[in-house]
Amino acid sequence: MEEKIYNSQNFVPNKKKIQRPPIGTYIMLILYSLYILVPFYIIFISSLKSIQEAAFAEFTWYPTRGVTWGAFKRVFESNEIQRGFVNTLTFYTPVTLVSVFVSALASYGFAKMEWAGRNAIFSFLLLTMMIPGCVTMTATRLMYDTIGWIGTPLPVMIPGMFGGIGMVFFMRQYMKGIPDDLIGAAKIDGMSEIKIFLVLIIPLSVPALLTQGVLSFIGHYNDYLGALLYLIDEPLYTLQIAIKNMVDTYRTDLPAQMAACFLGMLPMLLIYLFLQNYILKGISMSSGLKG
Amino acid sequence: MEEVVAASDVIEYTDSKDNDIFAETKLFKQDIATAARKRRKMQRNIIGWLFSVWPFVGWCIFGGIPFILSIILSLAELHNFDITNFQFIGFDNYKWIFTDQKGEFWFSMRQTLYYCLSLPIGIFLGLGTAVLLTRHVKLTKMFRTILFIPNVCSVVGVSMMWKLVFHRQYGVVNAILLAMGREFPIDFLGDPDWFMPVVIFTTTWGAGAGSILFQAALEQVNQSLIEAAEIDGASKTRIFFRITLPAISPTTFYVVTMNTIGALQAMANIQILASDGRNPLDPKTGNSIPLTAVYFIYWMAFNQPMIYGLGKASAAAWVLTIIIVIITRINFKLGDYWVCYDN
Numbered sequence: 001m002e003e004k005i006y007n008s009q010n011f012v013p014n015k016k017k018i019q020r021p022p023i024g025t026y027i028m029l030i031l032y033s034l035y036i037l038v039p040f041y042i043i044f045i046s047s048l049k050s051i052q053e054a055a056f057a058e059f060t061w062y063p064t065r066g067v068t069w070g071a072f073k074r075v076f077e078s079n080e081i082q083r084g085f086v087n088t089l090t091f092y093t094p095v096t097l098v099s100v101f102v103s104a105l106a107s108y109g110f111a112k113m114e115w116a117g118r119n120a121i122f123s124f125l126l127l128t129m130m131i132p133g134c135v136t137m138t139a140t141r142l143m144y145d146t147i148g149w150i151g152t153p154l155p156v157m158i159p160g161m162f163g164g165i166g167m168v169f170f171m172r173q174y175m176k177g178i179p180d181d182l183i184g185a186a187k188i189d190g191m192s193e194i195k196i197f198l199v200l201i202i203p204l205s206v207p208a209l210l211t212q213g214v215l216s217f218i219g220h221y222n223d224y225l226g227a228l229l230y231l232i233d234e235p236l237y238t239l240q241i242a243i244k245n246m247v248d249t250y251r252t253d254l255p256a257q258m259a260a261c262f263l264g265m266l267p268m269l270l271i272y273l274f275l276q277n278y279i280l281k282g283i284s285m286s287s288g289l290k291g
Numbered sequence: 292m293e294e295v296v297a298a299s300d301v302i303e304y305t306d307s308k309d310n311d312i313f314a315e316t317k318l319f320k321q322d323i324a325t326a327a328r329k330r331r332k333m334q335r336n337i338i339g340w341l342f343s344v345w346p347f348v349g350w351c352i353f354g355g356i357p358f359i360l361s362i363i364l365s366l367a368e369l370h371n372f373d374i375t376n377f378q379f380i381g382f383d384n385y386k387w388i389f390t391d392q393k394g395e396f397w398f399s400m401r402q403t404l405y406y407c408l409s410l411p412i413g414i415f416l417g418l419g420t421a422v423l424l425t426r427h428v429k430l431t432k433m434f435r436t437i438l439f440i441p442n443v444c445s446v447v448g449v450s451m452m453w454k455l456v457f458h459r460q461y462g463v464v465n466a467i468l469l470a471m472g473r474e475f476p477i478d479f480l481g482d483p484d485w486f487m488p489v490v491i492f493t494t495t496w497g498a499g500a501g502s503i504l505f506q507a508a509l510e511q512v513n514q515s516l517i518e519a520a521e522i523d524g525a526s527k528t529r530i531f532f533r534i535t536l537p538a539i540s541p542t543t544f545y546v547v548t549m550n551t552i553g554a555l556q557a558m559a560n561i562q563i564l565a566s567d568g569r570n571p572l573d574p575k576t577g578n579s580i581p582l583t584a585v586y587f588i589y590w591m592a593f594n595q596p597m598i599y600g601l602g603k604a605s606a607a608a609w610v611l612t613i614i615i616v617i618i619t620r621i622n623f624k625l626g627d628y629w630v631c632y633d634n
Contacts (some may be wrong), residue, residue, distance in 0.1 A: 108342060114339070136360075137608065139360035163349060165346055
């Protein structure tokens with residue numbers, strides 16, 4: 001019998017066979033996934049219980065006295081959640097759209113144009129990201145009070161419309177990958193910069209724009225602190241503030257509290273499940289180490 | 292693309308070079324060419340600025356003005372959001388922070404640092420799950436999806452969820468403990484000894500974002516290095532600590548730095564988890580103060596402006612900022628020893 005000798009001449013790496021990890025890996029991953037998912041199950045199941053069961057009995061893993069959708073009904077009765085949801089959409093949808101467009105515009109300028117002061121401005125913007133938000137919290141509110149923006153949704157809308165710096169950073173990396181020749185060819189054809197941006201750059205950057213837009217919208221939707229600081233009138237409450245208030249008013253109604261929380265988280269969970277590829281790619285690139 | 296723009300200038304220039312007889316014309320043409328080039332450069336600058344200046348303008352208005360205003364505010368006495376009541380008092384606010392008998396700010400600062408214990412745990416979990424997931428696990432995609440779920444949930448929803456899980460009467464944790472033979476339930480969110488550990492536990496629930504970053508980094512590690520080490524007979528642990536960890540150290544550094552800055556500014560989750568964010572450490576006396584530094588700043592300016600006021604809040608914010616800057620500097624200095632950028 002001939003013994004097979006592996007050396008550099010006849011060595012063939014066996015690429016097809018992937019070594020699967022031991023079962024312990026799966027057990028650990030499943031435990032960690034349960035750690036993340038079980039709390040969701042608990043709030044969902046609690047929202048299906050009746051008030052009596054939730055208030056008097058101790059915790060059970062399933063509704064022992066029958067499933068009831070009463071908690072969801074009670075949540076919708078007060079109309080606060082609906083108003084909050086509508087407010088969130090009306091305030092933050094335009095902000096997200098405008099800010100993605102403006103950020104893309106700025107990113108194109110930073111990535112593909114030569115102009116005096118480009119690097120200085122870009123470095124300055126990166127520096128401003130280092131300023132902790134807490135330092136300007138009080139002064140920002142004072143400024144909005146002075147110019148009369150408190151009582152309007154403007155404080156959560158206008159600043160975002162100038163484009164996000166993190167967004168610019170990410171999109172700039174992406175647009176640097178667009179070949180210069182393409183832009184040069186468009187210039188020879190007599191296109192102006194703005195036309196190049198609109199008909200060439202935007203269609204080419206759709207994945208980056210979508211990623212950043214979705215991440216930004218999720219951030220706005222979940223924003224609690226900004227709304228808490230600047231939207232102090234009840235008709236302006238966003239969904240997050242509405243949920244927080246609801247929880248405070250329904251102190252004894254545990255199922256309704258949990259139903260409100262569940263409803264509040266559901267839209268973003270659905271968006272995430274549908275667009276997870278974009279979102280996860282955006283997150284893994286956001287550390288900026290790949291550029 | 293620049294050559295394209297300047298092409299016409301070059302043609303004009305070479306044309307004029309051939310005819311020595313028309314020296315004046317040449318000079319004239321050169322002048323025109325330089326002028327044209329200058330004009331183009333100017334135009335390019337203007338277009339560049341028009342494209343890219345918006346985030347800068349936005350920061351100047353909504354970041355720069357409050358930034359300067361907060362420096363001025365920290366030197367002033369102001370008890371409501373009406374700038375006409377502004378009173379300049381010099382450095383008294385800072386003096387109050389450092390000499391205050393009750394040491395309220397420093398109490399909240401200590402709690403904030405305690406809260407930072409969530410960082411190493413979160414990094415351990417993030418790195419651990421990332422290492423497990425890059426081992427060619429089946430269903431990797433599903434696990435990745437689950438890992439990131441906490442990061443798309445709002446802080447309000449998540450905190451309420453944990454509040455229920457750790458509830459004294461209805462909470463699942465207490466139900467399990469009672470079933471295991473404990474005689475009376477633990478008031479996790481009202482007991483001073485339990486509050487912070489529980490908050491830290493709930494924070495590490497969101498370690499998935501770090502895990503996604505670590506996975507991206509682990510996929511970039513040069514596999515030939517690892518194969519070479521395997522052929523040399525290095526053990527798996529040795530390979531992990533000597534090759535993989537140094538290779539992903541830039542990502543680790545990024546996660547550490549950003550999460551530290553985030554943790555030092557924690558507020559919303561603690562405000563919701565503790566009943567109204569008050570300190571459960573001292574519920575009897577009623578003069579309890581908020582738990583973390585940023586929440587204390589918010590409380591001084593927005594909840595109790597008559598007692599503390601905007602000036603003290605701004606001064607505290609600046610002290611906190613300086614602490615954050617110092618800690619970040621230390622992070623960077625330490626980073627020189629363990630972060631390796633060449634691989």
